[in-house]
Amino acid sequence: xxxxxxxxxxxxxxxxxxxxxxxxxxxxxGISERCPYCRALTRKRLSIRVFKVIAVLTSTIGLxxxxxxxxxIKTPEVKINQLGPLSNFAHVRIIGTVDRSYGVHPxxxxxxxxxxxxxxxxxPCTIRVFAYAKTVVExxxxxxxxxxxxxxxxxxxxxxxxxxxxxxxNAPEHISIIKRAEDAAAEKPPLEPGKVAAEHVGKIVTVKxxxxxxxxxxxxxxxxxxxxxxxxxxxxxxxxxxxxNMAIQAGDLVLASGKVKPYKDSxxxxxxxxxxxxVISKGKGGPSQELPPAGRESEGTVExxxxxxxxxxxxxxxxxxxxxxxxxxxxxxxxxxxxTSLASITKEMAGQAVRVVGVLNKIVAYKTGVKxxxxxxxxxxxxxxxxxxxAGLPIPTEGAKLSVEGVVAVYKDEIQIQPxxxxxxxxxx
Amino acid sequence: xxxxxFVMHPTNLDLVYFCLLGVLLSGFVSFLPALHMYNVLGIxxxxxxxxxxxxxxxQLSSLAIGMMVGYSILNTVPxxxxxxxxxxxxxxxxxxxxxxxxxxGFESIVLTGIGALGGLILLAAIAPIFLWILPGLKIIxxxxxxxxxxxxxxxxxxxEWPKGVSxxxxxxxxxxxxxxxxxxxxxxxxxxxxLGCIVMAKTMVPHECAFLSILPVFVGLFAIPWLLxxxxxxxxxxxxxxxxxxxLDWELFFRGTFGGFLGGFFSAFIPILTAGVxxxxxxxxxxxxxxxxxxxxxxxxxxxxxxxxxxxxxxxGLSLSxxxxxxxxxxxxxxxxxxxxxxxxxxxxxxxxISFLLLMPFTRLCIALVEKIDYHKISxxxxxxxxxxxxxxxxxxxxxxxxxxxxxxxLPVMFQARRLNLAGVLLLPVCLNMAGYGSDVLRLLGLL
Numbered sequence: 001x002x003x004x005x006x007x008x009x010x011x012x013x014x015x016x017x018x019x020x021x022x023x024x025x026x027x028x029x030g031i032s033e034r035c036p037y038c039r040a041l042t043r044k045r046l047s048i049r050v051f052k053v054i055a056v057l058t059s060t061i062g063l064x065x066x067x068x069x070x071x072x073i074k075t076p077e078v079k080i081n082q083l084g085p086l087s088n089f090a091h092v093r094i095i096g097t098v099d100r101s102y103g104v105h106p107x108x109x110x111x112x113x114x115x116x117x118x119x120x121x122x123x124p125c126t127i128r129v130f131a132y133a134k135t136v137v138e139x140x141x142x143x144x145x146x147x148x149x150x151x152x153x154x155x156x157x158x159x160x161x162x163x164x165x166x167x168x169x170n171a172p173e174h175i176s177i178i179k180r181a182e183d184a185a186a187e188k189p190p191l192e193p194g195k196v197a198a199e200h201v202g203k204i205v206t207v208k209x210x211x212x213x214x215x216x217x218x219x220x221x222x223x224x225x226x227x228x229x230x231x232x233x234x235x236x237x238x239x240x241x242x243x244x245n246m247a248i249q250a251g252d253l254v255l256a257s258g259k260v261k262p263y264k265d266s267x268x269x270x271x272x273x274x275x276x277x278x279v280i281s282k283g284k285g286g287p288s289q290e291l292p293p294a295g296r297e298s299e300g301t302v303e304x305x306x307x308x309x310x311x312x313x314x315x316x317x318x319x320x321x322x323x324x325x326x327x328x329x330x331x332x333x334x335x336x337x338x339x340t341s342l343a344s345i346t347k348e349m350a351g352q353a354v355r356v357v358g359v360l361n362k363i364v365a366y367k368t369g370v371k372x373x374x375x376x377x378x379x380x381x382x383x384x385x386x387x388x389x390x391a392g393l394p395i396p397t398e399g400a401k402l403s404v405e406g407v408v409a410v411y412k413d414e415i416q417i418q419p420x421x422x423x424x425x426x427x428x429x
Numbered sequence: 430x431x432x433x434x435f436v437m438h439p440t441n442l443d444l445v446y447f448c449l450l451g452v453l454l455s456g457f458v459s460f461l462p463a464l465h466m467y468n469v470l471g472i473x474x475x476x477x478x479x480x481x482x483x484x485x486x487x488q489l490s491s492l493a494i495g496m497m498v499g500y501s502i503l504n505t506v507p508x509x510x511x512x513x514x515x516x517x518x519x520x521x522x523x524x525x526x527x528x529x530x531x532x533x534g535f536e537s538i539v540l541t542g543i544g545a546l547g548g549l550i551l552l553a554a555i556a557p558i559f560l561w562i563l564p565g566l567k568i569i570x571x572x573x574x575x576x577x578x579x580x581x582x583x584x585x586x587x588x589e590w591p592k593g594v595s596x597x598x599x600x601x602x603x604x605x606x607x608x609x610x611x612x613x614x615x616x617x618x619x620x621x622x623x624l625g626c627i628v629m630a631k632t633m634v635p636h637e638c639a640f641l642s643i644l645p646v647f648v649g650l651f652a653i654p655w656l657l658x659x660x661x662x663x664x665x666x667x668x669x670x671x672x673x674x675x676x677l678d679w680e681l682f683f684r685g686t687f688g689g690f691l692g693g694f695f696s697a698f699i700p701i702l703t704a705g706v707x708x709x710x711x712x713x714x715x716x717x718x719x720x721x722x723x724x725x726x727x728x729x730x731x732x733x734x735x736x737x738x739x740x741x742x743x744x745x746g747l748s749l750s751x752x753x754x755x756x757x758x759x760x761x762x763x764x765x766x767x768x769x770x771x772x773x774x775x776x777x778x779x780x781x782x783i784s785f786l787l788l789m790p791f792t793r794l795c796i797a798l799v800e801k802i803d804y805h806k807i808s809x810x811x812x813x814x815x816x817x818x819x820x821x822x823x824x825x826x827x828x829x830x831x832x833x834x835x836x837x838x839x840l841p842v843m844f845q846a847r848r849l850n851l852a853g854v855l856l857l858p859v860c861l862n863m864a865g866y867g868s869d870v871l872r873l874l875g876l877l
Contacts, residue, residue, distance in 0.1 A: 058836025090639030134865030171868035
């Protein structure tokens with residue numbers, strides 16, 4: 001043996017032969033410990049037998065010990081700014097506040113949100129957290145989908161890409177909600193709508209106030225709470241509005257919890273959960289600046305007031321706010337906006353809903369939609385109909401009289417009216 | 430010529446330099462017994478070069494391409510000469526080892542090199558087509574990956590075969606003789622799968638070095654068992670003949686390249702798979718029987734797998750990370766333009782040519798080395814160096830993983846199953862996760 005090892009190029013003889021050939025019949029047995037021909041025992045060398053035992057013990061008992069050890073390991077809690085490229089694939093825990101929740105993707109069913117925590121200097125650090133569809137199903141079942149402002153603890157695998165870390169969550173147990181933002185906000189006395197200020201941006205607040213106006217959009221519902229001025233906007237996404245399925249009317253006293261966000265030049269509150277919006281008491285169709293005169297005078301609901309309005313006859317009344325009827329918030333579906341002259345529409349009105357009547361002056365087609373130039377004798381204004389709204393609609397001919405409802409917007413310094421759905425535009429006789 | 434001119438343009442010469450450097454470094458890395466290039470490169474890049482401060486992403490990628498291409502061609506040499514077959518340990522000797530045992534190791538290595546070169550030329554030739562077909566292929570296959578992996582798992586387990594040759598009067602004895610080897614394969618797969626679940630669910634190494642958490646697993650499953658069997662090996666290296674010609678014809682070349690490319694590309698494109706699995710499946714699919722075909726096809730498969738999986742990372746708009754090196758570079762990745770993609774294709778060809786030219790002197794050097802130094806000693810030194818290195822980078826947790834994975838890695842060697850079953854360490858947890866049962870299994874194991 002030693003002689004063979006001394007000469008690495010020696011031919012296999014000696015021990016090698018006794019290991020590979022039967023000591024009884026002399027035939028080749030290879031790895032077999034019992035000769036397949038004469039059944040004689042061909043014991044392998046001690047080193048092989050020892051390693052066989054080591055292999056069995058470490059792979060079974062060793063694996064069991066490793067499993068036990070792994071069960072006792074507590075996921076290390078780290079700060080976001082401690083994560084670097086070398087932390088790739090680490091399983092870590094991050095505790096922080098949900099800065100932005102994108103919710104569950106409607107098509108892919110994946111979950112994504114960002115968690116924020118201050119670094120040692122107090123500057124905010126954020127990390128994107130995501131989960132794939134199959135995990136998200138379980139997260140949804142256990143009601144652990146994080147919402148904006150929630151304080152959470154999340155365990156996940158670090159994925160470091162292009163200088164920024166993200167965290168992959170693989171199980172619902174890896175997300176624990178320490179405190180729901182809504183609950184935290186609910187513990188504080190609700191604010192009056194007029195008290196919501198810039199300092200609240202990004203925070204979850206609860207406001208209590210009377211509904212002044214309800215406007216439906218394809219993507220959600222905008223409720224203005226009376227604050228003595230333009231009104232504080234409360235935005236309810238369409239899915240949530242469907243889930244709420246409650247009738248809101250002007251004058252209702254409501255409690256809304258959500259995240260304060262800037263919108264154009266004003267602030268609005270976005271509600272995320274069903275429990276984030278409650279009607280405390282039903283109103284009596286109280287006064288609202290947006291309502292037609294009959295509505296203001298009537299003691300009935302806005303719906304009744306609008307239907308009874310003699311200012312706008314049926315021929316001039318567009319069918320409804322399609323978004324409102326889709327969302328299940330029924331009150332606004334019958335709200336008819338007063339007709340506004342084009343000359344009175346200013347850039348400052350951006351975000352407000354208006355109704356105009358005019359003559360179609362020009363049609364400009366774009367790849368993404370159609371721009372209609374409408375004139376009413378006082379001014380010209382552009383009506384932007386994106387493809388998803390204009391598709392399927394008969395294109396009115398130039399010179400047709402139109403009634404258009406929509407939100408005032410400013411695009412490249414030009415005032416536009418943006419209808420929210422196909423029902424917002426109608427051709428008048 | 431256009432590609433060559435483009436690559437050799439003065440503004441791109443630094444990339445050629447780094448690529449050449451990568452090829453030379455791969456020769457050095459290939460000589461480190463039992464260590465996988467990914468492990469070495471990860472440590473090398475992040476701890477030694479501090480590349481983030483010294484190199485641009487393009488330069489780093491060029492270095493990595495050089496290393497990857499060089500390694501895929503040159504590592505056959507030490508793999509052939511630093512671990513001779515031992516019939517008292519192995520049920521079968523692979524054709525490469527058989528060639529070496531017959532003194533034709535040089536010929537075997539050159540056959541592998543020709544296969545690798547053919548595969549890389551084919552890869553570069555169809556690189557422009559990748560731009561068109563791979564994004565679509567990715568979308569088509571993405572929802573099906575979990576069952577593809579499941580099918581591969583079934584294939585691995587079912588393709589293990591009974592190796593018992595003795596016959597007894599007892600039916601039970603015959604039954605156990607037949608099923609013993611198959612069971613070892615299955616148990617190896619399951620144990621390595623459980624190990625994979627544990628390692629993926631819990632980080633047992635310091636989180637600052639977590640990207641190396643898989644290092645002790647692979648060193649334990651593959652490297653240390655190889656070194657240990659080398660140490661107890663009584664096989665010897667017979668005198669080697671440096672041949673001046675190769676027994677190969679064009680038909681064999683094209684068949685080997687085609688089969689190897691199929692297996693290499695399949696394992697490069699489908700996550701977690703390795704060249705071993707891809708090569709086995711492609712070999713069966715194309716009915717390879719000739720040992721020359723096997724050796725050459727293996728060379729193609731290995732090169733296409735290593736280089737192809739890394740290359741997918743650079744395809745503009747594909748966003749596909751396959752293979753360990755892509756994951757190592759991912760934190761630094763930037764958007765690649767079609768022009769830069771073309772440069773990488775050129776660099777692959779350049780590195781493949783240089784590596785092939787280096788293959789023969791490198792083989793002669795290795796033969797000279799094993800004539801002078803006993804491979805048992807080389808293996809022992811490597812083992813002594815490897816364990817402290819694991820401890821330094823991964824701590825006590827890494828050593829625990831190393832011990833268990835070594836035990837699992839020894840099972841197929843000592844009980845005559847295929848090492849392919851060790852692929853369960855990644856295949857099982859990833860397949861379970863993709864199928865949506867990952868968290869259920871972790872719950873069952875008490876890891877949640």
